[in-house]
Amino acid sequence: MTLTKDAAQAAKVASNKQSEFNTRLRASFQQLLAFASLLALVLFFSVASSNFYQAANLSNILLSTVVTGLLALGTTFVIITGGIDLSIGTGMTLCSVMTAVFMTQLGMPMIVGVLCGVLFGALMGGINGFLVAFLKIPSFIATLAMMMVAAGLALVISGTKPIYTNEVAGFQKIFALGKSIPGLVIPNAVFILFAAAIVAGLLLSKTILGRYTYSIGSNMQATALSGVNVTKWTVLIYTVAGCFTGLAGVIATARLNSAQPAGGAGLELQAIAAVVIGGTSLAGGKGSIIGTVIGALIMSVLTNGLSIMSIPQEWQQVAVGVVILLAVYLDMMRRKKATN
Amino acid sequence: MSKKLLRISGVNKSFPGVKALSEMQLDLNHNEVLALVGENGAGKSTLMKLLSGIYVPDSGTFEIDGQEVAINGTKHAQELGISIIHQEFNLMQDLTVAQNIYIGREPRRAGLFLSERALNRKARLLFDQINIDLDPKDRVGDLTVAKQQMVEIAKALSYKSRILIMDEPTAALNDAEVATMHDLIRNFTNEQTGVIYISHRMDELKAISNRITVIRDGAYIDTVDTESTTMREVINLMVGREISGNQRPASQTPSDEVVLKVSGLETKGFLRDINFELHRGEILGFAGLMGAGRTEIARAIVGADRISAGTIELKGTEVSIGNPAIAASLGVGYLSEDRKHLGLLLERDVKDNIALSSLKMFSRMGVINDKAMKSTAATYIDKLRIKTPSSAQTAKNLSGGNQQKIVIAKWLVKDCEILIFDEPTRGIDVGAKEEIYTLLNDLVAQGKSIIMISSELPEVLRLSHRIAVMSEGRLTGFLSNAEASQENIMELATQNTTGAVLTPLPASSAQRSTS
Ligand SMILES: Nc1ncnc2c1ncn2[C@@H]1O[C@H](COP(=O)(O)OP(=O)(O)OP(=O)(O)O)[C@@H](O)[C@H]1O
Ligand SMILES: [Mg+2]
Numbered sequence: 001m002t003l004t005k006d007a008a009q010a011a012k013v014a015s016n017k018q019s020e021f022n023t024r025l026r027a028s029f030q031q032l033l034a035f036a037s038l039l040a041l042v043l044f045f046s047v048a049s050s051n052f053y054q055a056a057n058l059s060n061i062l063l064s065t066v067v068t069g070l071l072a073l074g075t076t077f078v079i080i081t082g083g084i085d086l087s088i089g090t091g092m093t094l095c096s097v098m099t100a101v102f103m104t105q106l107g108m109p110m111i112v113g114v115l116c117g118v119l120f121g122a123l124m125g126g127i128n129g130f131l132v133a134f135l136k137i138p139s140f141i142a143t144l145a146m147m148m149v150a151a152g153l154a155l156v157i158s159g160t161k162p163i164y165t166n167e168v169a170g171f172q173k174i175f176a177l178g179k180s181i182p183g184l185v186i187p188n189a190v191f192i193l194f195a196a197a198i199v200a201g202l203l204l205s206k207t208i209l210g211r212y213t214y215s216i217g218s219n220m221q222a223t224a225l226s227g228v229n230v231t232k233w234t235v236l237i238y239t240v241a242g243c244f245t246g247l248a249g250v251i252a253t254a255r256l257n258s259a260q261p262a263g264g265a266g267l268e269l270q271a272i273a274a275v276v277i278g279g280t281s282l283a284g285g286k287g288s289i290i291g292t293v294i295g296a297l298i299m300s301v302l303t304n305g306l307s308i309m310s311i312p313q314e315w316q317q318v319a320v321g322v323v324i325l326l327a328v329y330l331d332m333m334r335r336k337k338a339t340n
Numbered sequence: 341m342s343k344k345l346l347r348i349s350g351v352n353k354s355f356p357g358v359k360a361l362s363e364m365q366l367d368l369n370h371n372e373v374l375a376l377v378g379e380n381g382a383g384k385s386t387l388m389k390l391l392s393g394i395y396v397p398d399s400g401t402f403e404i405d406g407q408e409v410a411i412n413g414t415k416h417a418q419e420l421g422i423s424i425i426h427q428e429f430n431l432m433q434d435l436t437v438a439q440n441i442y443i444g445r446e447p448r449r450a451g452l453f454l455s456e457r458a459l460n461r462k463a464r465l466l467f468d469q470i471n472i473d474l475d476p477k478d479r480v481g482d483l484t485v486a487k488q489q490m491v492e493i494a495k496a497l498s499y500k501s502r503i504l505i506m507d508e509p510t511a512a513l514n515d516a517e518v519a520t521m522h523d524l525i526r527n528f529t530n531e532q533t534g535v536i537y538i539s540h541r542m543d544e545l546k547a548i549s550n551r552i553t554v555i556r557d558g559a560y561i562d563t564v565d566t567e568s569t570t571m572r573e574v575i576n577l578m579v580g581r582e583i584s585g586n587q588r589p590a591s592q593t594p595s596d597e598v599v600l601k602v603s604g605l606e607t608k609g610f611l612r613d614i615n616f617e618l619h620r621g622e623i624l625g626f627a628g629l630m631g632a633g634r635t636e637i638a639r640a641i642v643g644a645d646r647i648s649a650g651t652i653e654l655k656g657t658e659v660s661i662g663n664p665a666i667a668a669s670l671g672v673g674y675l676s677e678d679r680k681h682l683g684l685l686l687e688r689d690v691k692d693n694i695a696l697s698s699l700k701m702f703s704r705m706g707v708i709n710d711k712a713m714k715s716t717a718a719t720y721i722d723k724l725r726i727k728t729p730s731s732a733q734t735a736k737n738l739s740g741g742n743q744q745k746i747v748i749a750k751w752l753v754k755d756c757e758i759l760i761f762d763e764p765t766r767g768i769d770v771g772a773k774e775e776i777y778t779l780l781n782d783l784v785a786q787g788k789s790i791i792m793i794s795s796e797l798p799e800v801l802r803l804s805h806r807i808a809v810m811s812e813g814r815l816t817g818f819l820s821n822a823e824a825s826q827e828n829i830m831e832l833a834t835q836n837t838t839g840a841v842l843t844p845l846p847a848s849s850a851q852r853s854t855s
Contacts, residue, residue, distance in 0.1 A: 225674060
């Protein structure tokens with residue numbers, strides 16, 4: 001018995017390895033496809049306009065991805081839990097105002113100001129999490145209210161006027177200037193985005209927090225009954241997401257060398273669009289950071305490419321809308337194929 | 341010679357990494373109940389999903405009354421007279437019984453407006469015809485599991501089907517409810533019709549089926565006449581190995597130490613004055629009819645529902661358990677009876693599900709050790725004979741019984757002092773049940789304590805040291821394993837007066853309000 005059983009066991013282990021490999025292969029293949037659509041877009045615009053594939057323009061595209069990209073990273077966490085965060089757009093603006101206030105009016109040193117800006121984002125995220133997890137207010141409504149509160153506070157605190165940060169030593173330099181790789185100047189902000197993406201990716205795939213993010217999104221009740229403190233973790237997840245909003249606020253301030261208190265509304269939808277294009281399901285439980293990064297890049301390549309082809313602003317919006325529909329539909333089809 | 345009502349031959353079906361069916365065959369006579377049995381993951385549900393047009397076969401032929409048919413989709417299957425009642429419910433909780441049954445086929449006025457009256461009338465007519473006791477206007481979410489099962493049946497029969505497929509319709513029912521269900525089936529079968537009946541409850545096959553088809557690992561094994569075959573033979577065909585079985589409960593006696601003491605527990609509007617003690621090393625069975633309040637006790641203890649009065653003591657200290665996370669941290673785990681909604685992460689893989697309750701065990705400073713998770717998952721996949729291509733398979737792709745095993749594994753990994761198992765063997769095949777019984781006995785031998793809620797009396801009788809019986813939100817009595825029998829349990833379970841509590845309890849169990 002033992003001999004045959006061992007043999008069977010070995011065969012089973014081997015076949016397990018094989019099919020696990022297959023599952024992985026399929027998963028990475030899906031991501032490859034998303035990446036392929038990004039490349040296809042780049043290729044298309046490169047052919048359509050000679051101005052597109054230029055070092056300066058590429059660096060432009062990357063730079064314009066930074067803020068929405070950061071927002072999208074954070075909100076990926078929230079969306080995977082099955083929630084939504086509408087407050088990140090104006091929340092980012094409030095964080096930007098606060099960062100400027102910390103650095104100018106409160107006279108904090110640059111690094112401390114940056115840190116406080118990020119922490120302020122975390123605080124806002126935490127409040128969102130509290131509303132959703134403790135008070136059980138649906139995330140759509142809680143964050144919709146938060147979006148308005150943040151927009152209002154940004155205006156109140158700044159006195160509706162921009163707050164300039166040129167005085168702050170080293171602030172703009174750190175974020176706006178760049179490293180030049182031969183032929184291409186990549187702004188520091190872009191490196192920050194990619195570093196943030198790596199941190200987010202590791203958090204989501206390698207830590208307990210990430211695993212619970214998926215668990216809560218796939219089945220909150222089952223997760224709770226498994227002895228996981230869903231309330232606590234939800235607050236934590238929203239707090240982590242808030243850090244990215246805070247960071248986005250800091251970067252936006254550095255880029256413009258000022259906090260502009262009136263903007264931000266609408267960015268949340270762009271971020272959500274990037275997340276969804278990246279294959280994260282609004283129903284929760286599914287999604288990836290790499291997908292979100294690709295989604296954010298697709299969004300900015302598209303906007304940039306269309307402007308370079310001198311397509312009027314109005315039509316750009318139409319095109320972006322169509323691309324979102326297309327991307328999500330294709331992604332669904334792909335998944336269906338993969339499971340059937 | 342009369343043609344078969346249904347004949348299936350040479351059917352193959354593969355999923356990525358799994359060959360679910362190979363050269364499968366089966367035939368169904370008119371006026372027959374054909375039982376289809378096999379271990380978890382043998383391919384029963386897959387075959388039935390092919391028949392009802394949910395999956396497309398890779399190859400194979402289907403004949404109805406001697407005529408070959410290609411089944412294109414669920415709608416086409418219904419037109420061909422094939423109806424299926426799935427292993428998992430597919431009802432809309434917020435709609436009424438009648439709305440559920442006639443969804444998509446609502447009687448309309450002027451082709452546009454819904455008529456609720458006509459709808460309810462139609463449903464009532466159907467219920468009279470097939471002799472089901474249901475109110476068309478009840479909200480489905482308010483019904484007991486048994487009644488919901490009736491709704492599923494009524495829905496299937498409303499299609500005027502000739503071939504009725506039932507995938508484990510009785511997994512969640514108690515004996516009385518099973519008998520009602522059998523009556524329905526006998527009513528349905530006639531010269532025009534036939535039933536394919538999937539079940540893991542061997543005892544009911546004798547009662548309801550004419551023939552039994554056995555499959556194993558996706559392959560056809562044999563078909564036997566129920567009359568002339570013993571269940572033992574069927575089981576041997578099914579598992580292809582000898583099964584031990586039938587020793588009575590864990591040999592060693594539980595210690596005197598009380599690990600859990602519940603006094604005067606009440607919940608708003610349902611549970612009344614629940615008092616009991618659980619000893620170290622004891623399996624305390626909870627018996628009762630569906631809806632007697634067993635699940636409610638479990639949920640109240642782990643803090644999933646609020647309690648309105650009473651106290652809970654763990655090893656002599658009173659605790660206040662506000663949510664299941666606190667319960668788990670105190671070493672009390674609860675396995676829910678509803679694996680689809682409350683037990684599993686269907687979209688996550690097997691190892692994530694198994695590790696869910698004990699993720700902290702598999703991580704250092706918040707970073708997960710995937711390797712450790714995988715090897716633990718592999719251990720339990722082996723121990724519980726979970727049929728899956730790998731621990732990275734998505735849970736929803738597993739067969740119903742194998743999903744249940746994952747939920748059990750989750751709590752075995754967690755290493756709780758007290759485990760509350762609510763219908764742990766629902767949908768699990770005979771062979772695997774034995775393995776699970778052995779595991780439960782091992783657990784109590786190690787000094788753990790188990791509360792086991794089950795609607796299958798033989799199971800309760802076999803495993804429990806003591807049996808608590810409930811009726812209508814009250815405990816109506818305790819029986820030791822030696823004195824318990826199906827009869828006296830049923831007697832207590834149907835008793836609806838304020839039953840006497842048989843265990844000695846301090847008279848002054850103060851009823852303090854918690855939370
Ligand atoms: N959609 C799917 N994708 C991948 N594998 C699947 C899928 N559906 C079923 N399987 C696999 O096919 C096999 C047969 O499953 P099936 O559900 O038919 O079993 P079953 O006999 O009904 O078992 P049970 O008694 O547990 O309900 C199993 O190994 C299962 O994991
Ligand atoms: Mg099945």
